[in-house]
Amino acid sequence: MKKREERIGFEIRRLDHMLARNVQARVKAAGLDEVTLMHGWIIRYLYEKRDEDIFQKDIEQHFSIGRSTVTNIIQLMEKKGFVLRESVEHDARLKKVVLTEKGVLSHEMIENLIENLDMSLVEGITDEELSVFYSVVKQLTENLSRQDRSNAVNTGIEKTHTGNREEEVNDPDYIA
Numbered sequence: 001m002k003k004r005e006e007r008i009g010f011e012i013r014r015l016d017h018m019l020a021r022n023v024q025a026r027v028k029a030a031g032l033d034e035v036t037l038m039h040g041w042i043i044r045y046l047y048e049k050r051d052e053d054i055f056q057k058d059i060e061q062h063f064s065i066g067r068s069t070v071t072n073i074i075q076l077m078e079k080k081g082f083v084l085r086e087s088v089e090h091d092a093r094l095k096k097v098v099l100t101e102k103g104v105l106s107h108e109m110i111e112n113l114i115e116n117l118d119m120s121l122v123e124g125i126t127d128e129e130l131s132v133f134y135s136v137v138k139q140l141t142e143n144l145s146r147q148d149r150s151n152a153v154n155t156g157i158e159k160t161h162t163g164n165r166e167e168e169v170n171d172p173d174y175i176a
Helices: 008-029 037-048 056-063 067-079 101-121 127-155
Strands: 083-088 091-099 157-162 165-170
Touching: 008 037, 008 101, 037 056, 037 067, 037 083, 037 091, 037 101, 056 067, 056 091, 067 083, 091 101
Parallel strands: none
Antiparallel strands: 083 091, 157 165
16 A cells, blocks of 8 residues: 555544534534533433433443543533433432433534534535545544454453443453
């Protein structure tokens, strides 16, 4: 394979940064500037899963971010009035994360902004090109996931599936 001058990771990061700036500008122009990009993604996730009990662990896994980061984000979103943490009947220790009315309204406004952004992003790109793009993204994701699993095994930290959730096993002798 010919050596490329471009670096995939750099190009993805640069595109992510440009996209984030564009979304933030649109959100601010719509008067939703207290919603960060991550808040918007979490609000959307909670909106799509509003018929299910969603816990902090689900958010950690879905977005591949750490527990302390999610704790801080949820606390801030709760303070801003986008979400509430409610006890569940079967286990008072568990707190599900639910959208407030403000969170639902914010989602609907942001969703319109995102839809308009998506339409402008794909201008001049054919359906075939988009299909290739999504196929490449899927393969990159699979490659990184495989590397993550390999790194976890090499460091003695493995994830095990329990029910619908993964739990980290910090045992050097654990074999998946």
